[in-house]
Amino acid sequence: MHQPHRRRNPGRARSTAAVSELLRIEDLHTQFHVHGGTVKAVDGVNLTIPAKATVGLVGESGSGKSITALSIMRLLEKNGRITAGHVWFRDRDLVGLTEEEMRDVRGNDVSMIF
Numbered sequence: 001m002h003q004p005h006r007r008r009n010p011g012r013a014r015s016t017a018a019v020s021e022l023l024r025i026e027d028l029h030t031q032f033h034v035h036g037g038t039v040k041a042v043d044g045v046n047l048t049i050p051a052k053a054t055v056g057l058v059g060e061s062g063s064g065k066s067i068t069a070l071s072i073m074r075l076l077e078k079n080g081r082i083t084a085g086h087v088w089f090r091d092r093d094l095v096g097l098t099e100e101e102m103r104d105v106r107g108n109d110v111s112m113i114f
Contacts, residue, residue: 021088023049023072023110028085030064030071041067041080069112074102 030042042064049055057065070076072087074094087094089110094102 020051021048022051022053022090023047024086024088025068025072026086026088028068028071028087029083030067030076030080031083032077032080034079042071045085066114069114073106073110073112074099 025045025047028042028045029040032039032041045064045068057069059065067076067080070080071082072094074082074097076082082095085095089105094105097105
């Protein structure tokens with residue numbers, strides 16, 4: 001049986017520019033200095049989260065989920081540090097902020113549940 005060609009109603013087209021970007025992580029690297037050397041905990045993470053999105057980070061145990069989240073929030077232990085990359089939140093690079101500026105961002109603008 002031949003069916004006539006039906007034109008689908010595509011609704012509103014979503015341009016990639018129309019979806020605003022809330023958080024963008026570019027080539028994030030986090031290391032920990034431990035007795036006897038350095039441990040790479042996060043090695044080149046890239047991630048973009050659009051505005052109004054709810055995101056869950058899923059992976060195997062030890063894959064770097066928590067350290068990625070702690071790096072975004074700049075809540076690493078004293079022996080940990082971000083060694084490369086950027087964490088852009090609303091076009092502001094969180095990696096370059098002072099601790100005082102980060103305190104204003106945490107809780108007011110960004111929160112995470114671990």
